Amino acid sequence: MNTIVVGQLQRQFQDYIVSLYQQGYLDNQFTELRKLQDEGSPDFVAEVVSLFFDDCAKVINDMSTSLERPDHVDFKQVDSGVHQLKGSSSSVGARRVKNVCIAFKECCDVQNREGCLRCLQQVDYEYKMLKTKLQDLFNLEQQILQAGGTIPQVSMN
């Protein structure tokens, strides 16, 4: 094991994940998820977020369909979708996504189709952005592990 490389990778990892927190992509709940991961389930976080992103795609797609026709918007369905996204995003720690959901819900409550469409776009953007970022993070993790190192526990306060 190349300790220098491992050390570098670990620092890189640490800086990266801290930046994600600082930029608001992630919040404390993500930290909790990481805590649940251990030798017994080393890919837990990756699995969960993967599930989350798939879920996002599906729900966003459904909502898009509901919002498609201006004269025939199923706000109930949209509201249900937003609710689910809010729940799942808050559960994984996807802070930005969750925040958009909050605004999204408000638009939905007043049946503002335009507002909903904007929020929909935004939520789509946010989840994809997060997906990319987390992918990079997991890649770093893999590199560390392959280099023989351990993934540092980062505590964000």
Added chain:
Amino acid sequence: MINSGHGRGPDSGSNSDPFPAGLRVLVVDDDPTCLMILERMLMTCLYRVTKCNRAELALSLLRKNKNGFDIVISDVHMPDMDGFKLLEHVGLEMDLPVIMMSADDSKSVVLKGVTHGAVDYLIKPVRIEALKNIWQHVVRKKRNEWNVSEHSGGSIEDTGGDRDRQQPREDADNNSSSVNEGNWRSSSSRKRKEEEVDDQGDDKEDTSSLKKPRVVWSVELHQQFVAAVNQLGVDKAVPKKILEMMNVPGLTRENVASHLQKYRIYLRRLGGVSQHQGNMNHSFMTGQDPSFGPLSSLNGFDLQALAVVGQLPAQSLAQLQAAGLGRSSLIKPGMSSSPLVDQRSIFNFENPKVRFGDGHGQTINNGNKQMSLLHGVPTGMEPKQFAGSHMRVQQQITGVRPGQNVQSSGMVLSVADHLPRGGPSMLSSLGQQQPMFSTSVSRRSDLTGAVRNSIPETNNRVVPATHSVFNNFPADLPQNNFPLASAPGISIPVSASYQEEVNSSDAKGGSSAATAGFGNPCYDMFNNFSQQQQQHHNNKLNDWDLRNIGLAFSHQDTASASAAFSTSEAYSSSSSLRKRRETDATVVTAHGQNQQPPSRSLNHLNHVFMDGGSVRVKSERVAETVTCPPATTLFNEQYHQEDLMSALLKQEGIPSVDNEFDFDGYSIDNIPV
């Protein structure tokens, strides 16, 4: 016990107390992400997790493995079935503690969870710390059951938890844990008892011994149960008799008692919601309608009606209370200010009717067979009334409502007035009922007792009392819980007078009249009642005696005093029914001091209402639970709150209030709070 982070070893903290480990949890959530996270967290807590993404599937899993789970965690928003529905099903059929969770943290939804009997409500994102402690709900529930069995005295179905609950009772919202469901019931009964007597050892300190084998209420078993109840008459169904009829080996009276409570809550909810039992389409309901037949026969009320009636009163009560008292807490124990409030809370939780029922129950106990029906109806006050049907109750309820504003006391008075018989007790129970009602089922029985108790005192007290009251009654009830109500001849005039009094929201004025009128009838009731009650109530009655009477007076004393009902007094003090009679007259006058007139009416009303409310819930309850003065029993099952309320309202000319918290604007000025 769980280490955060890595290395959750089985020994991390579990060595000291192995119990929570291995807890069998069923998680239901349609969101796969959350489901996975929860599963992981629960496994980290060393629980045995089963996850499920559909409510129907969860239910069938639970039904297939009767004893396969210890606790259920369910999301609120699910596509195939509302989480609250699932909550009810689980509570009724399996009697498992259920924790609700949602990303929605709005108070109304949380409250809904509480009222539907959830033992806790978690807001997403759920943290592992919150999950670590869920085992306490299992323990608590078992303790309650255990306690119930301990107190074979029976009416108190769940004991252990009461105590805890009582305290928090004040804030319905806050008592998410173990407040609902079983705890609720026990607590209500507990409260009554506690208030009066003491902690009755509800709290079994030895949690270790709470490992009671849980009885799984299979569909067949439940049907047997329902059949037995129907045969006995919902109002009259007593756990003991039900047990005998069911003849199931290994089933204890306590099992039946707690199940009965739940059932009553269930019915009450149905009645309140849709008035028809069939609505729920639960196993309970099928063919349940007839179960209440006996009740209905009384005055042609049927549970549904009662439920309806009950609802109204509750609502109106709630409103009144809310308005008058300005209290939002459902459980407001403080009778003084709000017997109504309590009632309200009770209603809020369960069915408004319940409140009324209590009041009635008392009166009813006096010896009306009708009790079952009357339960909900404030019959206590007027025999006629009951005969008349909910109407009276409604009227009374309306009357009560005004009282509510004033504060429960106002209501109490009105109720009391109406319920000459069980008045005071009922009222108190009404007040207390609130806490009880949350469990709805448990409440009913309590209503009778609780009503009484609560009214005079704080809700807390009432509740426990009511439980006992009702519990006591069951046996007695058949006799004449509603002597007043059911016995047309008895105090028809009385009731009428009460009603009027109540209606006029001028409790004072009315009450006096009422009392007079009632006083007489009361005796009838008391006769019957006292006999029964004394036997039964001994422990329970104590609770509500005071309470009932106290309804109006926020304290037992007052209640009794104001018992203008004299009858109500009789009711309230379970054991002293007899005494009440005699004292009624005197008491009335004596108490009248505080609020006499109003109190009386309130008491009656309370009773009336209580019964109504409670009646709705379960006629069974009436019968079995409370020996409490009929007043409460009467109302419990029989009248749907709505009916009662509307009836009352009509009489009074007050528009029925539908929204729970919209006070109708009764002028409760007279109500002495």
